[in-house]
Amino acid sequence: MKKTLSIGEYLIQQLHAHGARHVFGIPGDYVLGFYDQLSKSKLVRIVNTCDEQGAGFAADAYARVRGLGAVCITYCVGGLKVANSTAEAFAEKSPVVVISGAPGMKEREKNPLLHHKVREFDTQKKVFEQLTAASTVLSDPQTAFQEIDRVLHACLRYKRPIYIELPRDLTFAPGILYHRPKEIHEESDVETLRSALAEAEVMINQAKKPVILADVEVHRFSLQDTLLRLVRKTNIPVAATVLGKSVIGEQHPFYLGVYEGALGRDDVRRYVESSDCVIMLGAFLTDINLGIYTARLDPLRTIYANSEKLSIRYHTYENVRFKDFMRGLLKLRLRHRALGKIPTPPPAAAFRTKPGGVKITVRRLFQRLNSFLTENMMVVVDVGDALFGATDLFIRHRTEFLGPAYYASMGFAVPASIGAQMANPKLRPLVLVGDGAFQMTGMELSTSVRYGLNPIVIVLNNFGYGTERHMQDGAYNDVLLWHYSRLPEIFGAGRGFVVETEAELDEALAEAKKWEKSFCLLDVQLDPRDRSPALERLAERLALRL
Ligand SMILES: Cc1ncc(C[n+]2csc(CCOP(=O)(O)OP(=O)(O)O)c2C)c(N)n1
Numbered sequence: 231m232k233k234t235l236s237i238g239e240y241l242i243q244q245l246h247a248h249g250a251r252h253v254f255g256i257p258g259d260y261v262l263g264f265y266d267q268l269s270k271s272k273l274v275r276i277v278n279t280c281d282e283q284g285a286g287f288a289a290d291a292y293a294r295v296r297g298l299g300a301v302c303i304t305y306c307v308g309g310l311k312v313a314n315s316t317a318e319a320f321a322e323k324s325p326v327v328v329i330s331g332a333p334g335m336k337e338r339e340k341n342p343l344l345h346h347k348v349r350e351f352d353t354q355k356k357v358f359e360q361l362t363a364a365s366t367v368l369s370d371p372q373t374a375f376q377e378i379d380r381v382l383h384a385c386l387r388y389k390r391p392i393y394i395e396l397p398r399d400l401t402f403a404p405g406i407l408y409h410r411p412k413e414i415h416e417e418s419d420v421e422t423l424r425s426a427l428a429e430a431e432v433m434i435n436q437a438k439k440p441v442i443l444a445d446v447e448v449h450r451f452s453l454q455d456t457l458l459r460l461v462r463k464t465n466i467p468v469a470a471t472v473l474g475k476s477v478i479g480e481q482h483p484f485y486l487g488v489y490e491g492a493l494g495r496d497d498v499r500r501y502v503e504s505s506d507c508v509i510m511l512g513a514f515l516t517d518i519n520l521g522i523y524t525a526r527l528d529p530l531r532t533i534y535a536n537s538e539k540l541s542i543r544y545h546t547y548e549n550v551r552f553k554d555f556m557r558g559l560l561k562l563r564l565r566h567r568a569l570g571k572i573p574t575p576p577p578a579a580a581f582r583t584k585p586g587g588v589k590i591t592v593r594r595l596f597q598r599l600n601s602f603l604t605e606n607m608m609v610v611v612d613v614g615d616a617l618f619g620a621t622d623l624f625i626r627h628r629t630e631f632l633g634p635a636y637y638a639s640m641g642f643a644v645p646a647s648i649g650a651q652m653a654n655p656k657l658r659p660l661v662l663v664g665d666g667a668f669q670m671t672g673m674e675l676s677t678s679v680r681y682g683l684n685p686i687v688i689v690l691n692n693f694g695y696g697t698e699r700h701m702q703d704g705a706y707n708d709v710l711l712w713h714y715s716r717l718p719e720i721f722g723a724g725r726g727f728v729v730e731t732e733a734e735l736d737e738a739l740a741e742a743k744k745w746e747k748s749f750c751l752l753d754v755q756l757d758p759r760d761r762s763p764a765l766e767r768l769a770e771r772l773a774l775r776l
Pocket residue numbers: 613614615616638639640641663664665666667668690692694695696697698
């Protein structure tokens with residue numbers, strides 16, 4: 231006889247069915263029952279972090295790499311701590327399932343003052359309505375399975391987080407007996423798709439110098455192969471945005487580099503901005519993607535296609551799915567062009583360490599890291615010069631660059647590396663993080679130790695909030711100097727290095743490469759006024775405009 235699943239069991243089964251094998255979080259009494267179900271289930275593994283926000287960032291990175299991530303926390307005290315990481319996942323399109331325990335439905339009668347309650351029982355739900363694509367309270371066993379299906383569908387359809395609240399007295403309640411998750415397919419409007427493609431075909435074929443600008447949604451919607459085929463078919467070169475960096479392997483002969491207005495390389499900027507047909511695929515026109523509004527892209531010369539919008543020049547097309555448009559482009563009669571001269575990134579191998587006591591600079595650090603990177607690494611960056619500098623890094627594989635390049639919450643990188651490595655254990659994370667950001671979530675290295683992960687963490691130690699120093703300085707941009715390299719003593723594992731010179735950087739990187747057992751941390755001490763070439767370029771170009 232068929233056994234009826236409980237609400238908790240069905241939720242676990244569906245997370246697994248959509249690719250999640252880990253759930254990140256911290257339990258509390260409102261969610262202990264579900265934690266028990268999780269730990270008994272063979273389908274997913276619990277990963278306990280030090281802090282809920284760390285779990286949120288880890289789940290976000292996991293989702294970016296694997297296609298679905300999950301974080302599970304207790305009511306309000308845990309839930310509201312993942313509000314920020316969920317906001318980031320929403321803004322940057324990462325499909326994270328937020329599961330929160332909650333007071334039981336029976337307990338809510340007469341509105342008692344139960345611990346962790348803020349104002350009303352639905353206060354947390356209301357907060358998450360603003361931060362997610364869909365939300366639900368599983369308050370009724372009759373509809374719980376359908377509700378799980380509904381919100382999971384929204385998560386995968388929009389590649390954005392969802393919120394599921396599980397009242398503790400219903401975790402073990404059986405749902406309905408004969409339930410089959412409904413497959414939901416959404417189709418494009420055929421005629422609209424056809425006329426959009428017809429306009430695109432003419433525009434691309436008439437263009438003298440078309441260029442593709444690929445962004446994060448190409449990855450989120452698994453369209454990288456479609457992109458590659460389009461590029462091979464037409465010989466149209468590709469630039470990426472910083473949010474979409476590594477959406478195409480950066481060694482690809484058609485790859486120009488990161489386009490980021492004045493923040494990016496100048497030759498890439500000129501190439502893209504002088505194009506008469508910029509095909510923006512899965513792109514978001516955020517200010518960081520556009521180099522803090524220094525980019526100049528004329529709508530008359532653009533095809534703008536993503537999951538929310540399709541416009542070609544000034545025409546907007548409704549009800550066309552991004553996937554169908556991208557696949558449709560492949561079927562068009564687009565001409566195969568001779569590949570002209572395109573800008574290529576400066577060669578990585580040219581780096582020579584200066585011997586003796588030559589002090590390390592941000593520029594040289596990134597150049598050195600460029601030759602350190604291998605196919606078996608992924609780069610996870612935090613906000614600050616770690617992110618700006620990393621735009622010039624050369625990522626071997628596609629999708630193996632993660633950074634909060636739009637919402638830009640500090641504290642992402644260390645916990646994100648946990649989720650990223652669990653999602654793809656074949657790749658060793660190279661984490662680039664400022665000292666300020668490290669002080670926010672660096673303790674999650676403890677979680678890396680606990681679960682046997684081995685990131686190489688580069689702390690860009692410029693004694694404070696460097697990015698802000700360049701805007702306006704004051705004692706509020708200082709942080710306390712920590713002995714970062716001694717953290718292995720605290721965690722009882724890992725290796726730490728102090729790096730002040732180029733030679734020391736070389737040695738530490740060589741050691742880190744060999745030490746695969748646990749994390750390595752390099753405390754790279756930089757001049758507080760030093761900055762990456764990308765930040766330099768931005769400052770110079772902005773100065774020209776003043
Ligand atoms: C959570 C959060 N708080 C504050 C900020 C504002 N902010 C942007 S960059 C920055 C300084 C970052 O310092 P650090 O991590 O040391 O990197 P650096 O700029 O020195 O390279 C701050 C405080 C932010 N982006 N996120």
